[in-house]
Amino acid sequence: MHGSSWGLGTSEGHPEERGSSFIIFFLLFLPLCFLCLPVVAREAPLEFNLEAFDMPGDGGGSIGLRWQFPPLAQLDHPSSYVYRIFMSAQQDGEWRQLAEFPTNTYYESEVSSPWWVWGAKSPARHFFQIKSNSDLQLANGKLYFFKVVLTDGQHTVASVVASAVPQANLFNWAKLNNLVFMLAFSATVLLWIRRARRNPHIFLRRIPGLDAVEEAVGRATEMGRPILYLTGSGELGGSGDPSNLSTIAATIILGEVAKRTASYGAALQIPHRAAIVMAICQEIVKEAYLAAGRPDTYKEDMNFFITADQFAYTAAVDGIMLRERPAANFFMGYYYAESLLLAETGATTGAIQIAGTDAEHQLPFFIAACDYTLIGEELYAASAYLSREPTLVGPLRSQDIGKGFLLVAMVLGSLLMTIGELLGTPVLRTALEIFSDFK
């Protein structure tokens, strides 16, 4: 017999004999093929394409593992399979199991990392991060070996071994957007301070409460009663203390109020809670009286220290209000729970009250109890408006620019996200990661 066996190739047999041989072969061979198919499928290699790499933008001690889905559909009962992660300090060394999890978890698409660091996140890949903790210490600069095993307890498929070295990084690229925005805003602030120095007449809208300042000082002079000025609970010291900004604004406004009281000859009383603020206010008031041409009427004890304790201070000031019955009360700065105790007591004495604070949780009480209230940034604007200092006017303009930028970003971003969801495309969401915060 020539040619290939089984009558499939050329043969010298009769064509009809050749055809029936073929049919017999096919009828015998085909069922065997079907029977063998699962065995063939089971034995085909499951490709993981495992990658191990140093996690970017961290202080070291962390490795990332990334691998593709193997074709689980080929397996019997694919849902019973789990992944196990193994690690070893030597290539052929003892393997230690680090984790075990179901095959439908730990996808690369769930990774919280921006596109400029991670690139495209494939929904067809798994990702697992190994971090140093109390049970496991990954030393920087040392090579570690990893493998991923797919198993249901009986059958096991392992990936090829991948290795990586954890390293400490010098820059966290995930925070690049944060750095860029911070530098851009800082540059804006400095630029506008410079512009304000060249042209101090940058437009600022008139704050309504400021008209009341003149009225209050005039009223106090006519009635022959003092003016009480409080600079709030800020201490101008603590790190991250939210009161710093409003306390600075309060001291600036005090300077302007002091100039007016010096001109009118009204008495000014400034009780304090913080020694540093008192020292600053002493200088400010002295300079104000000097600028108004009335250094002779300046008294050292205009600024006096009571106590640092919140409610002891409040009780003392309430006592001053009830005894001395000032004609005008100024509550400028940052306040806590004492705001209503002060404002309500002042209201009962019939004083005209002007408040200014960025403590949003106390604003309702000032609005209810005072005649005029400078809300949030109106306080900063008031200090800039009154003093026209370039270092106050410039940052105010830059903050407006910052807020404008954020407004546009929020409106556009919401629109784009909505369009993206309607169209079912993740592209826009990826683009908007520029405004996201990553660790």
Added chain:
Amino acid sequence: MHDLARRLLGLDRRWIFLVIAFGTVLPLLYPLGLPIRVSPEVRKIYDYIERLPPGGVLVLSFDFEPAGKPELFPMAVALLHHAFQNNLKIVGVTLWPAGTGLAESILSQVAQEHGKVRGIDYTFLGYAPGEANAVISMGQDLSAAFPADHYGTKITDLPILQGIRSLRDVHYVISLSVGFPGIDTWYVYGKEKYGFELGGGCTAVSAPRFYPLLNTGQINGLIGGLRGAAEYEVLLAREGKAIAGMDAQSTTHFLIIVLLALCNFFSVFTRQTGRTRYR
């Protein structure tokens, strides 16, 4: 009538104080016992603590002083009861110097009720000066922030803190705060950097400002004021000072609503009758 309305508009505030006083005291003597609905933000803290493994470490920061006691003491007690019931380990700290005595007494009192042993089941590290720096210090290295606990025991000798080198190793942090430093401090200088889960408790007046943090997941739950504390007690099925205070709060709120309605009615009435008079 016009004159009566004007007189009532200028009512001496001492009458108002008296009305509020009665409204507060009477329900304490004759409780109403009304049901309290639990809000999602309080439930989130409860559920999270329920899911913590036994032996998990909870850092409770008592960031308040005696002024905040009426609202924050009940929620501190409720949280401690819950944590001790679930065999969690409690590490107490405070960022407020005047709160040290209060924090220590609350912790010891509740721990004693559960038969917990100091140093093994709980510890009080004390006051950490520096506000934000204290949180950063704890986040970097707990023993640098607190070489010893409040009672003078070296932190490295405390069994409860074995394996806990910094805030990165704890399971949950809850800050009960009455101002600054407080929840913001723990979030900005703590969770943002060190990645632990953070919950908050605060006075009712401060609660609105923490909703942005709550809605973005920056804090995973919020117990706001006496009402929040009462909700937590309901979840624990353990009646305490908060539930007892809710009746008083109910009547006081309604008295204020009535006063608001009255003053607005009198104000409109006097304006209308005043216009009629001068036509």
Added chain:
Amino acid sequence: MVFWKRTLPVAITFMLGITFMLQYYVPHPASEALLREVSVWNQIIAGFAVILGVASLLQSHAQKIKRKAPGWGYSVVMYASMCSMLGFGIWSEGKGEGTAFGWLYTYTLVPLQATMFSLLAFFVASAAYRAFRARSPQATVLLLAAVLVMWGRVPLGEYLLPGIGQVSDWIMNIPNTAAQRGILIGISLGAIATSIKIICGIERAHLGGGQE
């Protein structure tokens, strides 16, 4: 003198300000170690600031007593209270349980502070009655929101009007959160601007002077 009071502090502020501004972006262990060290130093300095505060308080009240200024008797009371608290605290080694220091704390400081805070309930009522009027459309909206939240936050309100609790929650979660976010953004930008000015030495209020 100007160098020690102005130039040197400004230079230190600038160097440290820039360093720790950048430290946030550098995850390297050396950067973390630097932060750890400086945080501990800051804690030590903050501890000393407490002493400075006490010293300043004692000094100012001493002046008042010396000059027999109006109200100097209260300064004497302040001295007596502070010295007794300090004395008992040192004698008890800072321990509160079962000590005189603990007794003073629990039976004087705690009730005094809690009482002052409790005054707020009465003051809120009198301020609301006096001033919370629907004088304008905005004031009316404010009044309505306040009434709805007050009603919805108490069990009696929810008992009388079921569902009001959800209305109150909606007000807290949606309009309130939106407004708080707006204020927070504004304040945060202001804080960044002030920090830049302080780091660059433009703002020197914390040094006892005004601007540059």
